[in-house]
Ligand SMILES: Nc1ncnc2c1ncn2[C@@H]1O[C@H](COP(=O)(O)OP(=O)(O)OP(=O)(O)O)[C@@H](O)[C@H]1O
């Protein structure tokens with residue numbers, strides 16, 4: 001479906017929704033400049049779920065912030081549906097690592113917050129907000145403040161908030177990392193179900209290999225020094241997925257390969273994958 005920019009198959013395929021071309025990011029600080037992302041190219045097709053994995057500090061959040069238009073690249077370009085990203089846009093929904101809900105607002109009003117910012121008509125969106133909260137099992141909690149909700153409930157509210165204005169693209173930065181293992185599994189299933197109903201293109205940052213393999217169509221491993229893409233791998237599992245797949249030898253083998261690449265990413269040593277495949281999709 002998609003691959004690295006250099007792959008001839010890509011030119012023949014449908015145009016990607018997200019196109020990241022030779023993007024670089026250097027933060028100029030008072031001390032030495034920090035090169036967060038070296039020349040990186042990756043495409044994401046409409047409807048695809050792509051996870052970014054990699055060691056802490058390798059530039060995953062920076063890449064996500066650039067896609068969101070919240071940070072500007074210092075080299076290269078990012079385009080969404082053919083137009084270059086220069087500022088935050090309506091067609092993107094973002095879910096940060098912490099739910100970052102407004103503490104003085106109810107769950108319902110938090111979900112409606114982007115509607116107010118975007119100056120959209122509140123009434124039709126209020127109905128949609130209630131439908132979304134019902135879908136994630138929070139109908140009875142719409143009037144509760146964030147402090148009255150559990151961590152998992154707050155994240156579910158944050159997911160509804162990101163979906164309220166029906167963006168094409170969802171950017172998720174370690175959305176479930178603060179949750180316990182069982183809640184995290186439940187959130188993975190909830191997210192998969194939400195995406196069945198509301199088909200989106202998702203770019204998802206996580207440190208969990210298992211989570212990435214379970215949720216994604218493709219997993220991209222970032223790393224090396226300076227950081228770039230070390231592996232871009234298709235997840236060969238049918239959908240809808242059930243947790244039982246995690247016990248299959250195929251799933252275990254995929255996770256092993258991802259883990260090996262991340263270990264190499266930690267040391268900055270290039271992956272053992274043939275050079276031609278390093279920036280393309282590994283089947
Ligand atoms: N605003 C900033 N100013 C200066 N340097 C920054 C800034 N934001 C990030 N960095 C640096 O850029 C590099 C990449 O940071 P980034 O947050 O993108 O990494 P990450 O892969 O998301 O890490 P983690 O997995 O820990 O969240 C790091 O060296 C970090 O110190």
Ligand SMILES: [Mg+2]
Pocket residue numbers: 060061062173
């Ligand atoms: Mg980060």
